[in-house]
Amino acid sequence: AETIKIGALYTMTGRGGQYGKDSEVAIKIALDEVNAKGLPGGAKLEVIITDDKNPQYAVSVAKRYITDEKCKFLFGIISTGIGLAVTEVSKEYKVILVGTDHAGTDLTANKFQKYYFRTSNNTFQSMMAGAYYLKDEVKNWKKIAYIGPDYAYGRDQLMELKWGLDKLGVKYEVVGEYWPKLYEPDYTSYITAIIKAAPDILVNGMWGGDTVSFIKQAKPYGLFNKMKYFHVDAGGNYEALAALGADMPEGIIMSARHHNNWPETPANKAYIQKFYKAAGRYPSYAAEGAYVGIHVIAEAIRKVGNANDTEALVKAMEGMKIQTPEDPPGFTSYIDPKTHQIVQVQAIGITVKNDKFPPAKYMLGNFKVYPADKLWPSFEYIDYMTKVKGK
Amino acid sequence: MSVILEIKNLDKHFGGIHVTNHVNISVKKGEMSAIIGPNGAGKTTFFNLITGFIPSDDGSVVYEDRDITKERPEKIVKLGMVRAFQVSSLFLEETVFDNVYLAALSNFRKNAKIFADRMAFKDAREHTAFILEKIGLFHCKDLKASELSHGDTKILDIAIALTLNPKILLLDEPTAGMAPDERIKMMHLLKELHEFFQLTTIFIEHDMDMVFGIAETIRVLVQGQLIAEGPPDYIRQHETVIEAYLGKEVL
């Protein structure tokens, strides 16, 4: 029978390496499930994974996947920059690219092209949910300060949050914006400066190791007692919870694109169990995007009956409903037909003691859930973004 | 004979040491002269100062009626004051020919040509061949500079200096470390060149045979000061010079 090849690109080294490795495990799990269930004509899915290194190299690999390895799909990608470079290849060669991790809103907004699909949420979805949370759940605040890495990802989050708050008619004042470099090892000076600025809420836009460093360094200064801490795109990533362990302050507001302890549905539990069995550790959020991505592809092939008719596959994916581990009871994720962005609920929580997922000592709890269709698509925002960032 | 180089009141301190102490010298055109003096007297420093290699603290250097005290070394070379080195300073990976040829290119101001073939300059080629012939290195023009013997490297160093068409040639211990026979050869060579090119030559030496053999004028530096100046016979008898430098028993 036929083998359908998927060419995946993931960061496997350095800071983002963990996301790549986790995605790799999730892909294996998903492949087993998909192939066990069977595809039309007894076809099998196969995934080739290459470390994407940098955009130039990623583009070269993507082209190899398409022209040399005859891959039917491109897949994965952690960095938005690489995603943007590879989406061009997908467009040029008319091969579907399923993005599983990178969160830059651009790809499903101003830089949208019809062969691109994304199976994890974008930063706008996180920040819009965050705006609701700030409006409804946090009382008596006016001043916010923002700290985030000084590049597109960090900048976009602030832009999106502000847009969201304005949209919801929230009145606020920004008393400080701090822009450390990505992977800044030492935040000490930022911390004392933020304490001096005395905001009611500190919004943090870091991811991964930077979150860990920041929290470790801020805690002994008492920063978390002096203001509310709000970090809803990647703050609650499991790898950060795990690395911080007991150093994690209690009661800070965070979220992630997937939670190991929410929703407590059989699907989520089963997925996490499988992952733990395969890897010996709990997954970070990135794995779930990859897991869903494989299922989306398989589902599309089943609908079309083969993997050769790209246009039909695109049609099949548009509006596809898919039950993902992060769907709470009564909700099914779907792919927005206009933007090809998966639409999912967002759950924002606060840190509470919970050692069911060691080595983490704190997990998120007290989740507030924001319904998917309130968040995406927002064509108003897409227009705004197109104006700000260009096509 | 007219004066080609006029040094007035030249002064240099290194930290607390007065290395060049208000030196006044005027060098006549076409003169063959030597500078001698104890170790550390400031001879090399003197060369370094007048060639612009290190800046002086005070005083002036006038060369052909032009004040060059603050000029950059490469400019001074272009004006015709050229030096050869105590430890020969060559382009070791290049052939003997190419070492001299590069100097010739500089001499004919062809060095900045960026798109021409470097061998395309007939005048430079001929000049190179002429110098090599003159100085007696022509037959080993294709050897690499690193393959020369100690004596030949010193000769090549001087050849490079000559190629620049100097008006004044400054030599820092040209025979140091040379075997006696090579030393004699060098002595003859310098004399010949001096006559042939009408060169003003100043050399620093510790070899008294050489100094008293070919210098017309000898200047003695001691602790940065010019203590005596005159023809060989005069210097040979000079009490202070004998005491400070020559010693009673000549070795």
Place this chain on the structure above:
Amino acid sequence: MKKLKDYLPWICYFVFFLGILLVNPGTHYIHLVARVIIFSLYAVAFNLLYGTTGLVSFGHALFYGIGAYITGMLVKATGPEYFLLFIVLGAAGAAFVSFFIGLLTLRLTGIYFTMLTLAFAQLAWGLTFKLYHFTGGDDGIQAIAKPAMLTGGVTKYYLFSFVVVAICMYILWRIRRSPFGSVLNCIRQNPQRITFLGLNVYKNQLKAFVISAFFAGVAGGLYAGLDGSIHPDMLHWPTSGNAILMATIGGMGTFFGPVIGAGILTGLEEIVGKYTEYWSFSIGVVVLIVVLLFPRGVLGIKRLAGNKNKEEKETEVVCNS
């Protein structure tokens, strides 16, 4: 006959890079070799500083990157009609910036110079990363269009790159063999002597620096067109390191060495990346081997072998004047 020997590398160069089109190994491989062509210009330009002048710049990515960004941004702003002109402008921009950086960095020598160039390139990288409204930041810039005659299939752009690079290589080749090239070569060996030949070391180094930056810029501009996308990584230090690597692997003492180095490095990256995620380990090991065992690079090996016989003969010749 000497002439023919001189031109032999050129013949090989043409035969290989044009021959590959006849063999036509498939789009991906043409794309790969197109990368080799562009990198080889970058490496050869770099080697004018490194192998010839003896200046180890660890910041050449800066000029490569500036070339790419200026070209890319101009195309984005005005359209692709004047693509070639934009490449030239990009290179000119790189040269312009290199002039000022050279003024500062060339005051130091050896490893000091190396560190400084690194610092400047990292600054530029940081800025590209940060000024995202202007440069697109980490997201880079995509969809850089090519003029109509170069679109459709990689072959056209391949040929275009080949022609541009061949012209640049020829210019660099001429420079290397010019009087100016000799001066640079001798600056590496003995800068003090250059001063006392009446030549200004600093000015000549600066010229070399600017020329080298210009052609690195051309390479960057070409790359912007190849993938239609550019990214701050093009200015990051590994890109600078790659220049040193390509030149060293191929043979820094030769003109064409870096071309071979570019081929080897690109090929290695392709093959190793394909089979293992531990590519950085593998590349590290290869670099170690090259540094330890082939310090003169691939082309240098041949030269060394040629020299051996010569050396033995020459010890017989005693040059006594």
Place this chain on the structure above:
Amino acid sequence: MDFNTLIAQFISGLSVAMLLFLVASGLTLIFGVLNVLNFAHGSFYLLGTYFTYQLMQMFDNFWVGLLVGVIGAGIVGMVIEVLFLRRIYGRDQEGAFQLLMTYAFILIIDDVVKFIWGPEYKTIPKPDALMGSLNIGTTVVPTYNVFIIVVGLLVVLFAWYFLTKTDKGKMVRASSLDRNMLGLLGTNVPMIMTLTFGVATAMGGLAGILAAPLRTVTPGAGVEVIIDSMIVVVIGGFGNFWGALLGALIIGEVLSFGILWMPELATVLTFIVMIIVLIVKPEGLLSKKMVGRK
């Protein structure tokens, strides 16, 4: 700006500076002594941390981990010096080869670390004794930061004493100048060089370990610290120990106050400082112009 803020910000800068210095000091030592630009210095920073992590998994004692981590980084350094670096000393364009070789070790060590310990972030907790915070006036300073400042100062003192007051120190300095001659004078130069490299890489390891409780332990973390510490070395004067300290203090404080007054420029401030220093004093603040003659 009130006085308390100034103090707080100053102490923050000091603490940033000391960690920078700890990394840069090893770098500058290797540079000053061996004339080697150890681009892989950050990898020893990383290795030290992972060794400590491993030990803490087994014994759960920070101080044991620290000791073993430092020694481990030093030993790996010495092995690399003996097996590899030693072979390229004195070569033409030595600088470039060193760069490539140490670059190769960045690539290799990062992957080895990932292979052995996996890609996920590791944690090294602070020792219990250094958990809390101190109040200096109205300013809160974490005890651990104070500890780092103290260790940094100790390293400075120790190095100063060693390099300028002891015979071994003189040999170490001489070996950077002329290894061959030093051997002719009866000194076991290869051993000196190996030891120096070992000490310096151990210092790199120490920096990594001390930083670990405040930072993220992950493959790749080593590369990130190297550029900053190079800038420190550039500003202070290459190979000059005091220079590294001064450079680190300047960078630490400029960043610290820069964040207050020009937060937009934070990421480029270090570079701006560097360029200003270069324009004024290209050889770095504390480096004497070499007075060597031939």
Place this chain on the structure above:
Amino acid sequence: MADFLVAENINSYYGKSHILFDVSFTVLEGETLCLMGRNGAGKSTTFKTLVMDIVPKKGKVYFNGKDITGMKTYKIARLGLGLVPEDRKIFGPLTVKENLTLGTSMGKGRKGVWNLDLVYEFFPVLKDFQSRPGGTLSGGEQQMLTIARTLMGNPVVLLLDEPTEGLSPVMVKILKDLVLKLKEVGTTILLSEQNIKFAMAVSDRVAIIDKGYIRYKADIDTFKKDDAIKKQYLAV
């Protein structure tokens, strides 16, 4: 008197170039042997081979009856072979005093008369300049420093490679006195010299090397009379 330092058929190379051809000679304990020859004859190469700075491809070197071929340079130095190289090799940025103290490491565990005070007595300039960087000394001053530095290690055998190069006549005289004094205390000396008068004044025996071959060996009195040899190999 015993055979103290013996070179036996040594053949040395720089890369591929064969420089020394079967060079053999013996230095007896306490004597001064002068190696003479033109530029490029192989004198310095011989010196470097004796201390294994260059390892001979063929042949052996014995010191005090012990085969030291292929031994590490620093170990040979510690045995008491002190080389004063022709190119000086001062540690430029280190002070004069630091340069001198570095010399002591080869003298560990060996008794001897030389110490800082005595060295300063012989070379007062060095005392005056003791805290200046060695690299700033003049050519001749550096030459003195080089010799003094090796003396600090109380060498048993002193290998002096062209010690008078660049020295003023007065200094040459002082150096002569120094060498004679060294002989008095029993130091064995191997000398290479271009200054024939100096060489004759201090040497006991002479060997002539030419193009890498030893051509002639004689005691000093025979050599003084042998004008033909002087003319043939030294052109004097």
